[in-house]
Amino acid sequence: MLDPRIQALLETAITSSCKLAIAVLFAERPALSLTAAEIAERVYRDRWSVEHALADLVRAGVLEERDGRYACAAHGETCQALRLLQECFADPLLRMELLQVLREIERYAPYQHDLPRHFWDSRAA
Numbered sequence: 001m002l003d004p005r006i007q008a009l010l011e012t013a014i015t016s017s018c019k020l021a022i023a024v025l026f027a028e029r030p031a032l033s034l035t036a037a038e039i040a041e042r043v044y045r046d047r048w049s050v051e052h053a054l055a056d057l058v059r060a061g062v063l064e065e066r067d068g069r070y071a072c073a074a075h076g077e078t079c080q081a082l083r084l085l086q087e088c089f090a091d092p093l094l095r096m097e098l099l100q101v102l103r104e105i106e107r108y109a110p111y112q113h114d115l116p117r118h119f120w121d122s123r124a125a
Helices: 004-012 017-028 036-043 047-059 076-090 092-114 117-124
Strands: 063-066 069-072
Touching (some): 004 076, 004 092, 017 036, 017 047, 017 069, 017 076, 017 092, 036 047, 047 069, 069 076, 076 092
Antiparallel strands (some): 063 069
């Protein structure tokens, strides 16, 4: 079972596989400060998708952007959730569960704003 903090992070901020790849990159190396092009190269994604994901992660408070460079947000709760995410991603069985939850979230992402909160609570059960 996924930690509720990871579940909340997936439901609110990390809603795509691209965002997950970026989050894991920064969770593994919290001191990184990279441009969008550098991140795209490291996560093997196209720059447009990465830029879109980065904008969402900045809005969600997971990353910070300064002078075109992105870094892990310094918020204690966010850093702790990212550490948990990285630990979960490192465990093969938990990674499978995490990816299954992410697939479910991606499937409903276009409708996420229209669904009531109790729907997302029922998905976690």
